[in-house]
Amino acid sequence: MKRLFNQKTSLLLTGALICMLLLSACVTSNSSSNSTSSNNSIPAGPIKIGVSLSLTGDDSADGQATQQGYDTWEAYVNNHGGLLGHQVQMVYYDDGTKTDQTRANYEKLITVDKVNFVVGPFNDPQTITGAEVALQHHMAFLEGIGTGPEVFSKGLTNLFAVSLSATGYFTSFVNYVLSLPPQIRPQTAAYATSDDAFTQPQIDHAQQLLEQGGIKTVLHEVYPAENADPTGPAQKVVNSHADVVLLGTIGLQDCQAHITTFIHQHYNPKLIIASAGPDQGDGFVKAVGGVKNTQGIIVPNDGWWPESKAYQNADFVQFITSKYKIASADISSDSVQAFSVGQVLQQALNQTQSLDNQKLLNVLRNGTFQSLQGPVGFDSTGQNKLAVAYLFQWQNGNLIPVFPQAQAMANVLFPKPNWATS
Amino acid sequence: MLGCRDTKKGRSVITTLILQGVVLGILSGGVYALMASGLTLVFGVLEIINIAQGILVILGAYLSYWLEQRFHIDLFLGLFITIPIMFALGVFIEWAFIRRLKWDRITLSILVTFAIAVIIEGALTYFFTGNLVILQTRYTQQSVYVPFINYYMPLIYIYAFILSVVLLLVLYFIVYRTSFGRCLRASMQNRTAASLIGINVPQVQAITFGLGTALAAAGGMVFGATNAFNPASSYDLISRLLVIIVLGGMGSLWGALAGSLLMIVISDVVVLAFNPLWSSTVFFIFLVVLLVFRPQGLFGKLEGRKQ
Numbered sequence: 001m002k003r004l005f006n007q008k009t010s011l012l013l014t015g016a017l018i019c020m021l022l023l024s025a026c027v028t029s030n031s032s033s034n035s036t037s038s039n040n041s042i043p044a045g046p047i048k049i050g051v052s053l054s055l056t057g058d059d060s061a062d063g064q065a066t067q068q069g070y071d072t073w074e075a076y077v078n079n080h081g082g083l084l085g086h087q088v089q090m091v092y093y094d095d096g097t098k099t100d101q102t103r104a105n106y107e108k109l110i111t112v113d114k115v116n117f118v119v120g121p122f123n124d125p126q127t128i129t130g131a132e133v134a135l136q137h138h139m140a141f142l143e144g145i146g147t148g149p150e151v152f153s154k155g156l157t158n159l160f161a162v163s164l165s166a167t168g169y170f171t172s173f174v175n176y177v178l179s180l181p182p183q184i185r186p187q188t189a190a191y192a193t194s195d196d197a198f199t200q201p202q203i204d205h206a207q208q209l210l211e212q213g214g215i216k217t218v219l220h221e222v223y224p225a226e227n228a229d230p231t232g233p234a235q236k237v238v239n240s241h242a243d244v245v246l247l248g249t250i251g252l253q254d255c256q257a258h259i260t261t262f263i264h265q266h267y268n269p270k271l272i273i274a275s276a277g278p279d280q281g282d283g284f285v286k287a288v289g290g291v292k293n294t295q296g297i298i299v300p301n302d303g304w305w306p307e308s309k310a311y312q313n314a315d316f317v318q319f320i321t322s323k324y325k326i327a328s329a330d331i332s333s334d335s336v337q338a339f340s341v342g343q344v345l346q347q348a349l350n351q352t353q354s355l356d357n358q359k360l361l362n363v364l365r366n367g368t369f370q371s372l373q374g375p376v377g378f379d380s381t382g383q384n385k386l387a388v389a390y391l392f393q394w395q396n397g398n399l400i401p402v403f404p405q406a407q408a409m410a411n412v413l414f415p416k417p418n419w420a421t422s
Numbered sequence: 423m424l425g426c427r428d429t430k431k432g433r434s435v436i437t438t439l440i441l442q443g444v445v446l447g448i449l450s451g452g453v454y455a456l457m458a459s460g461l462t463l464v465f466g467v468l469e470i471i472n473i474a475q476g477i478l479v480i481l482g483a484y485l486s487y488w489l490e491q492r493f494h495i496d497l498f499l500g501l502f503i504t505i506p507i508m509f510a511l512g513v514f515i516e517w518a519f520i521r522r523l524k525w526d527r528i529t530l531s532i533l534v535t536f537a538i539a540v541i542i543e544g545a546l547t548y549f550f551t552g553n554l555v556i557l558q559t560r561y562t563q564q565s566v567y568v569p570f571i572n573y574y575m576p577l578i579y580i581y582a583f584i585l586s587v588v589l590l591l592v593l594y595f596i597v598y599r600t601s602f603g604r605c606l607r608a609s610m611q612n613r614t615a616a617s618l619i620g621i622n623v624p625q626v627q628a629i630t631f632g633l634g635t636a637l638a639a640a641g642g643m644v645f646g647a648t649n650a651f652n653p654a655s656s657y658d659l660i661s662r663l664l665v666i667i668v669l670g671g672m673g674s675l676w677g678a679l680a681g682s683l684l685m686i687v688i689s690d691v692v693v694l695a696f697n698p699l700w701s702s703t704v705f706f707i708f709l710v711v712l713l714v715f716r717p718q719g720l721f722g723k724l725e726g727r728k729q
Contacts, residue, residue, distance in 0.1 A: 195699065223698035226658075231450075232693030232701070235442060252554045256650045264565040264576040287556050287650050289563045 057097025069338025193248025476660030482642020512635025
C-alpha cells in the first residue's frame with residue numbers, strides 16, 4: 001500500500017499540530033484567566049456561585065445544614081432584587097466528606113461550570129483544599145466554617161473566614177476571669193479537651209492566656225474524640241481540685257459525662273465552661289438531670305443567637321424557619337455561618353460593582369462588613385479580626401448572654417452555685 | 423528529705439488513681455458483661471455473629487426511657503415489662519430471619535443482623551429522633567463516699583452492677599441447672615447429635631436468641647442510665663461488645679464477664695493513672711499479645727463448650 005505522506009512531511013505535520021495545540025491551550029488559558037480576573041462587564045443571566053459540600057458521608061448533617069444556610073441566603077437575596085441586579089444561582093457538588101472529591105468539585109465548578117465565585121465548604125481540610133484550588137485560578141475564597149489554626153497557616157492569600165477563629169472562642173472567658181478582683185479571682189485551672197481539630201486549639205490558646213495572667217495549670221488532659229465515655233478524664237479533673245474547669249467538648253455526650261461525674265463526685269469548681277453541649281438547650285437540661293444542674297454553666301458563642309440584633313438577623317431567622325419548618329432554637333450554626341458568607345460577598349460586590357475576582361480580593365482585604373455574627377474585617381491570614389466571642393451562661397433554666405457587658409442580659413453568676421445534690 | 427516525702431505522696435496519688443480506675447472499671451465492666459453475655463450466648467448456640475446486639479441494647483434503653491417518660495415507671499421495675507417484650511422480639515427475629523440461614527451461617531448472619539440493625543436504627547430515629555437522651559431518676563445523680571480511695575461511688579453504677587450479677591447468676595442457673603440448659607449446652611456442643619437424641623434444636627435456638635435479646639433489655643437500661651445515647655450509639659457499642667467476646671472467648675459466658683472486666687479496668691486504669699490517649703492502644707496491645715498465645719481468647723470456644 002502506498003503511503004500518503006513521506007516521513008519528512010509527517011514530521012512537519014506533527015510539529016505543526018503540536019504548535020497549534022500549544023497555541024490553542026495558551027488562548028484557552030488566557031481567555032479562562034480573563035473570564036475570572038478581568039471581566040468587568042456583567043453578562044446577562046444569573047450570577048453563579050459554586051460550593052462543594054459534604055452532603056453525604058460522616059459530615060453530611062453539617063454539610064446539609066451548611067447548604068440550608070446558602071440556600072436561605074440565595075432565596076433572601078433573590079427576593080430582594082438579586083446581586084448587582086442579577087439573580088443568584090448556587091451550584092452544589094457533593095464531596096461525600098472526602099477531601100479528594102472536594103478538589104475535583106472545585107476544579108469542575110471553576111473550569112466546567114464556570115461559576116463566577118466560589119465559597120467555602122464544611123470542615124477545615126475541605127476548606128484548605130477548596131481555597132488551594134481557588135488560589136490556582138486567582139479566585140477569592142470566602143468561607144465561614146474552616147476556622148482552625150491550620151486553615152490560616154497555609155499562606156492562602158485568597159482565603160477569608162467570616163466567623164470567629166477557633167482559637168478565639170475562649171478569649172472572652174479568659175478576659176472575664178482575669179478581670180475579677182485578685183482576692184476572688186480563681187488561682188488554678190484544669191483543662192480537658194477531646195483531640196478534635198476544633199476544640200483542642202481553643203483550649204490550648206485559653207491555657208496560654210490564663211497562664212500569662214497568672215492562673216496556674218493543675219491539669220491538661222487530652223482524650224480521644226471517639227471516646228464515647230470520657231468518665232475517666234472527668235475523674236482526673238475532679239482529682240485536680242481546680243478552681244476553674246475549661247472543657248473542650250465536641251458535643252452533648254462528652255459534656256454530659258463530665259458534668260455527671262462532677263455531680264457524682266460533689267466537685268464544685270467556681271466556674272465551668274464547655275465548648276459544646278450546654279448550647280443544646282432542652283437536650284442539655286435532660287442530659288444533666290434537670291434545670292437545677294445547669295445553673296452557672298457557661299458556653300462560648302461565636303456571636304450569633306436567634307434573638308441577636310445583628311445585621312439582617314431577624315430576616316434570616318424568619319426566612320430559614322419558614323423555609324425549613326424549624327424552630328429558631330434548632331437553627332444550625334453551620335447555616336448561620338454560610339449565610340454570613342453570602343452577606344459579606346454581597347456587600348463586597350456592591351463595592352466592586354463587578355464580577356472581577358481580583359477587585360473582590362482587594363475589597364475583602366481592606367474593607368469592613370456586617371454579618372449575622374457581627375462585624376467582619378480580615379487580617380493578613382484571612383481571620384476575622386473583628387469577631388468577638390460571647391459568653392452564655394445557664395441561669396434559672398435560661399441560657400443568656402452575660403459577657404461582654406455591652407451585650408449582656410445579666411451579670412455572670414460567680415462563683416457557680418454548688419450542685420443541688422451536694 | 424522533702425524529695426522523699428514528695429515521692430511517697432506521688433506514689434500514694436498514683437495508687438489512689440489506680441484503685442479508682444479498678445473500682446470504676448469493675449462497676450462499668452459488670453454492665454458490659456451483661457450486654458456481652460447475650461451476644462456470646464447466641465454465638466455459642468446458634469453459631470452466628472449478631473451484629474444487631476448493639477442496636478437491641480439501645481432499643482432496650484429506649485423502651486425504658488419511654489416507660490419512664492410516658493408512665494413514670496421506675497427504671498428497674500420497668501424491666502419486668504421490657505425483658506418479656508424483648509424476649510418475644512428475639513424469638514421473632516430468630517424465627518423470621520436467622521432460622522432461614524441454612525449454610526455459611528456466620529457470614530450470612532453478619533449481613534442479616536446488620537440489616538436488622540439498620541431497620542431498628544431507622545425506626546428508633548423516626549420515633550425518638552437522633553437527639554441524645556439519658557435515663558434519669560432520683561438515684562441516677564446520687565453517690566456514696568468511699569473514704570479509702572477518696573471516691574464517691576455513683577449509686578446507679580452500684581445498682582447496675584448488682585443487677586448484672588443477679589441476671590448473670592440467673593442465666594448461669596438456666597444454662598447449667600435446668601433441663602432447658604442441658605438441651606442448650608447439647609446444642610452448643612453438637613447440633614446434629616442433639617437433634618438425633620430428640621432435642622428440638624430450632625426451639626432451643628429461638629429461646630436462646632430470645633434470652634440474648636432479653637439480656638439486651640436489661641443491658642440497655644443500665645447503659646442508658648450511665649451514658650447519654652441515641653440510635654447511632656449502637657455502632658460504638660457493638661464494636662466494644664465484639665472486642666469483649668473475642669477477648670473472653672466466643673461462646674463463653676465466663677469469657678464475657680472476664681473480657682468485660684479486663685477491657686474496662688485496663689482502659690480506666692490507663693486513663694486515670696496515665697493518659698487517656700493511650701487507653702485504647704494499651705488495651706489492644708494486650709489483646710493482640712493474648713490472641714497470639716491464645717487465639718481462642720481467655721475462655722475459648724472449646725473451654726466454653728465444656729462448661
